[in-house]
Amino acid sequence: MTPYKRRSADDDVQPSATTAPDQRIERLMDRLPRRVGSVIRWLRQPSCFWIRMPAGALLICGGLVSFLPIFSLWMLPLGLLLLAEDVPPLRSAISRFLHWVERRYPHWLAARRADKPDAKLGHERGSL
Numbered sequence: 001m002t003p004y005k006r007r008s009a010d011d012d013v014q015p016s017a018t019t020a021p022d023q024r025i026e027r028l029m030d031r032l033p034r035r036v037g038s039v040i041r042w043l044r045q046p047s048c049f050w051i052r053m054p055a056g057a058l059l060i061c062g063g064l065v066s067f068l069p070i071f072s073l074w075m076l077p078l079g080l081l082l083l084a085e086d087v088p089p090l091r092s093a094i095s096r097f098l099h100w101v102e103r104r105y106p107h108w109l110a111a112r113r114a115d116k117p118d119a120k121l122g123h124e125r126g127s128l
Contacts, residue, residue, distance in 0.1 A: 024098040027109045056082030
């Protein structure tokens with residue numbers, strides 16, 4: 001069994017996503033609210049390892065107890081995504097899952113359109 005190499009701040013990291021899974025993750029993060037997306041991008045930086053690991057573990061635990069009113073199921077995939085930055089087997093599983101999502105639900109990874117009207121408002125206008 002080979003030990004996992006942990007990324008450090010000294011590694012050469014490209015600021016833009018270069019691999020297909022990273023591009024998929026970036027497209028998913030573009031669909032998040034601006035503040036949430038910026039926090040996730042900050043947590044994905046190699047220098048945030050000591051913050052990312054506990055945050056990922058806490059998000060997974062929160063997702064597992066989603067039956068409680070404070071927690072929700074969205075925490076589980078977000079925690080797995082954060083942990084996948086440092087755990088290679090989990091990284092490959094996330095990559096396979098994102099590939100499946102891209103084939104099955106391509107609109108999830110499509111860019112959000114700013115000029116798209118709200119469906120609820122459009123429906124109300126049509127009924128008047």
